[in-house]
Amino acid sequence: MNVIRTFEDYQKQYKKSVEHPENFWSEVASHFYWRKKWDKVLEWDFLKPEVKWFIGGKLNITENCLDRHLIKRANQTAIIWEPNNPEDSAKHITYQHLYDEVCRTANMLKANGVKKGDRVCIYLPMIPELAYTVLACARIGAVHSVVFAGFSAKSLTDRITDAGCKIVVTSDGAYRGDKTINLKGIIDQALESCPDVRKVIVKEHIRSNAPMKAGRDVWWHDEIKNAAPHCEAEEMDAEDMLFILYTSGSTGKPKGMVHTCGGYMVYTNYTFQTAFQYHEGQVYWCTADIGWITGHSYILYGPLSAGATTVIFEGVPSWPDWGRFWQTIDRHKVNIFYTAPTAIRSLQQAPLSFVEKYDLSSLKVLGSVGEPINEEAWQWYSKHIGKDKCPIIDTWWQTETGGFMISPIANVTNLKPAHATLPLPGVQPAVMNESGLEIEGNNIEGRLTIKYPWPSMARTIYGDHQRFKETYFSSFPGKYFTGDGCKRDEDGYYRITGRVDDIIIVSGHNLGTAEIESAIDEHSAVCETAVVGYPHDIKGQGIYAFVICYEKPAEEDKLRAEIKETVSKIIGPIAKPDKIQFVSGLPKTRSGKIMRRILRKVAEGDTSNLGDTTTLLDPGVVDEIKAGAI
Ligand code: 6R9
Numbered sequence: 306m307n308v309i310r311t312f313e314d315y316q317k318q319y320k321k322s323v324e325h326p327e328n329f330w331s332e333v334a335s336h337f338y339w340r341k342k343w344d345k346v347l348e349w350d351f352l353k354p355e356v357k358w359f360i361g362g363k364l365n366i367t368e369n370c371l372d373r374h375l376i377k378r379a380n381q382t383a384i385i386w387e388p389n390n391p392e393d394s395a396k397h398i399t400y401q402h403l404y405d406e407v408c409r410t411a412n413m414l415k416a417n418g419v420k421k422g423d424r425v426c427i428y429l430p431m432i433p434e435l436a437y438t439v440l441a442c443a444r445i446g447a448v449h450s451v452v453f454a455g456f457s458a459k460s461l462t463d464r465i466t467d468a469g470c471k472i473v474v475t476s477d478g479a480y481r482g483d484k485t486i487n488l489k490g491i492i493d494q495a496l497e498s499c500p501d502v503r504k505v506i507v508k509e510h511i512r513s514n515a516p517m518k519a520g521r522d523v524w525w526h527d528e529i530k531n532a533a534p535h536c537e538a539e540e541m542d543a544e545d546m547l548f549i550l551y552t553s554g555s556t557g558k559p560k561g562m563v564h565t566c567g568g569y570m571v572y573t574n575y576t577f578q579t580a581f582q583y584h585e586g587q588v589y590w591c592t593a594d595i596g597w598i599t600g601h602s603y604i605l606y607g608p609l610s611a612g613a614t615t616v617i618f619e620g621v622p623s624w625p626d627w628g629r630f631w632q633t634i635d636r637h638k639v640n641i642f643y644t645a646p647t648a649i650r651s652l653q654q655a656p657l658s659f660v661e662k663y664d665l666s667s668l669k670v671l672g673s674v675g676e677p678i679n680e681e682a683w684q685w686y687s688k689h690i691g692k693d694k695c696p697i698i699d700t701w702w703q704t705e706t707g708g709f710m711i712s713p714i715a716n717v718t719n720l721k722p723a724h725a726t727l728p729l730p731g732v733q734p735a736v737m738n739e740s741g742l743e744i745e746g747n748n749i750e751g752r753l754t755i756k757y758p759w760p761s762m763a764r765t766i767y768g769d770h771q772r773f774k775e776t777y778f779s780s781f782p783g784k785y786f787t788g789d790g791c792k793r794d795e796d797g798y799y800r801i802t803g804r805v806d807d808i809i810i811v812s813g814h815n816l817g818t819a820e821i822e823s824a825i826d827e828h829s830a831v832c833e834t835a836v837v838g839y840p841h842d843i844k845g846q847g848i849y850a851f852v853i854c855y856e857k858p859a860e861e862d863k864l865r866a867e868i869k870e871t872v873s874k875i876i877g878p879i880a881k882p883d884k885i886q887f888v889s890g891l892p893k894t895r896s897g898k899i900m901r902r903i904l905r906k907v908a909e910g911d912t913s914n915l916g917d918t919t920t921l922l923d924p925g926v927v928d929e930i931k932a933g934a935i
Contacts, residue, residue, distance in 0.1 A: 453596025482624030543567025568760030707761030
C-alpha cells in the first residue's frame with residue numbers, strides 16, 4: 306500500500322500526494338473493504354468550511370478492523386489486555402474472539418434501544434469492554450462519545466448534554482494503581498443533571514456493590530448473556546459520523562470534534578503503518594488512554610484495521626513500582642512503543658535499575674506524542690529505552706487532525722532530537738506570519754497552518770459549525786489554523802514550539818515556552834519545568850519559570866544563577882528567566898498537559914480567580930504554587 310521504505314520513496318510519494326492528491330488517496334483507499342466504491346474522492350472549501358472525502362462510498366469501519374481479518378488471522382491476537390495489577394494474568398484476545406465480543410456488544414446495545422445515528426456516552430476504564438463498546442457502536446452506526454474515565458461529574462454532564470446522549474455505558478469502578486475510583490458514583494452524580502439519559506449499562510469490574518437505579522441501570526453481564534455473537538454491520542456513508550470526541554478549548558466549553566467514517570479509517574491506518582513502519586506480526590503498545598484521540602486512532606482503529614496486535618494497558622507507570630512499563634514491554638515482547646514526554650520525564654527520575662531489570666531487546670521503534678519533547682527526555686528515551694538503536698517517532702498531530710501530520714517515518718527519516726521533522730504524505734503545511742502571509746523558504750518561524758485537506762480532519766464541532774469556522778478557519782482564511790507555532794529549519798524540518806498562546810515575546814523576540822523549558826531541563830538538578838510570560842515594564846513580557854528539581858535545592862539562589870546561565874548558553878541571554886520559582890508539582894490536566902492558564906495568572910500576581918481547576922489531576926498543587934509565588 307503505497308509503501309515507503311527509503312527516503313527516496315518518501316520524497317516520491319510526498320510529491321505525488323501534493324501534485325495528485327486525489328489519485329494518491331484513491332490508491333491508498335483501494336486497500337480497504339468498501340461495500341460500494343466512492344464516486345468522487347474529494348470536495349472541499351476551507352472558507353465555508355466544508356470537507357468531504359470518498360463521496361458516495363459505503364463501508365463499515367468494523368468490517369475493516371474485524372471481518373476481513375478473519376480469513377487470515379482469526380487466531381492471531383488482536384488485543385493483549387494488561388490489567389492494572391501485574392500479578393493478574395494478561396488476556397490475549399484473538400481477532401475471532403474480538404469479532405464475537407463486538408457483535409454481542411452490538412446486539413446488546415440494539416436490544417437496549419440504540420439505533421444508527423444515536424450518540425452513546427462511554428465512560429469506562431481501560432478494560433476490553435471499552436474496546437468492545439467503541440467498536441460495537443461503529444458496527445451499528447451509533448456515534449460513540451468516549452469520556453476519559455477520570456473526568457469529573459460536571460465534565461460528564463456537559464459532554465452528555467452537548468452530544469444529546471440517551472445511554473451511557475460505564476463500570477462500577479476503575480483501578481488506578483493501588484486506588485479505586487468510583488465511576489458509577491460519578492455517573493450517578495452527573496446524571497442528576499441529564500434527564501434525557503434513560504439507560505445505563507454497568508460492567509462489573511471492581512465489585513464495589515454499586516447501587517443500581519431501578520428502571521435505568523442494568524448490568525452488562527445480564528444484558529450480554531443472551532446476545533448473539535453475530536451482528537450484521539450497518540452500511541455507512543463515508544461521510545457519516547463515526548464519533549464525537551471532546552477537546553478543551555482555550556475559552557468556553559469543550560468542543561465536540563466530529564470525525565467521519567471513510568477518511569478517518571483510511572488515514573489512521575495509513576499513518577499507523579507508514580510512520581511506525583509496522584510489519585505484520587509485530588506487537589504494538591500505545592500507553593495513552595482510549596479516552597483521548599491517541600487511543601481512538603492508535604490503540605484501536607489504526608492498529609486493528611492493519612491487523613496488528615495492540616496492547617491495552619489498564620495500569621499506571623508508577624505502580625507497583627517505576628518499572629511497570631519496562632516490565633510490560635518485556636512480558637509481551639513489545640516491538641513498537643508509543644508514549645508521551647510527560648511520562649518519559651517522570652520515568653527518568655526513577656533509578657535506572659528499574660529499566661535495567663528488564664529485557665527491552667524486542668523494541669524496534671519508539672514514539673512520542675502530546676507535547677514537544679524536550680531534548681533531554683529525547684536523549685534519555687533514545688539511550689536507555691531504545692539502547693541507541695530505535696528511532697524516536699515524534700508525532701505531531703491533534704484531536705482535530707484525527708491522525709499524525711508531521712512525523713518522522715521510522716528508519717526512513719533522519720532524526721533530529723525534539724523535531725517532529727517532515728510532513729507525512731498528503732499533509733501540506735504553510736507557516737504564516739502575524740500579518741497573515743505565508744512565509745516561504747527555510748530557517749523561518751511562524752504559525753502553523755495546513756493549506757490542503759487530508760482525509761481524517763474533523764468535519765465540524767458537534768452542534769456548532771460556526772465555532773468550528775471561527776476557531777480553525779478564520780485566523781488565516783482559506784487555511785486550517787492549528788493553534789501551534791513552529792520553526793522550519795535549514796533542512797525543512799519542523800519543530801513545534803508550542804501553542805501560539807504559549808509564545809512569549811521578550812523585547813521583541815518570539816520565544817516558545819517549550820524551547821526555554823527544554824533548555825532549563827538541561828540543568829542536571831532539574832526534573833521538569835513550565836515557563837510562562839508575565840507583563841514586564843521594559844521587555845514587554847518577562848519569563849517566569851516554575852521548576853521541579855530532583856531534590857529540594859539547598860541553595861536556591863545559587864541554583865537560580867546556574868539555571869539562568871544554562872539557558873543563556875543554550876538559547877541566549879534573551880531567554881534567561883526573570884523569575885524562578887521552585888515547586889514540587891505542576892498543574893497538569895489528566896492527559897498530562899500543563900495548564901499554563903493557571904501559571905500565567907500566578908505569574909501575573911492575579912490569583913483571585915484561577916478559573917476552572919476541576920480537570921486537573923491534582924488541584925492541590927495550585928495552592929502550593931500560589932503560596933510560593935515570587
Ligand atoms: C495527539 C494530541 C494537540 C496539541 C497540539 C500540540 C501538542 C501534540 C505534539 C505536540 C509538539 C508533538 N502536541 N503532539 N507538540 N510535538 N509531537 O496530543 O492531541 O490532545 O488534541 O493535543 O498537543 O500543541 O496542538 P490533542
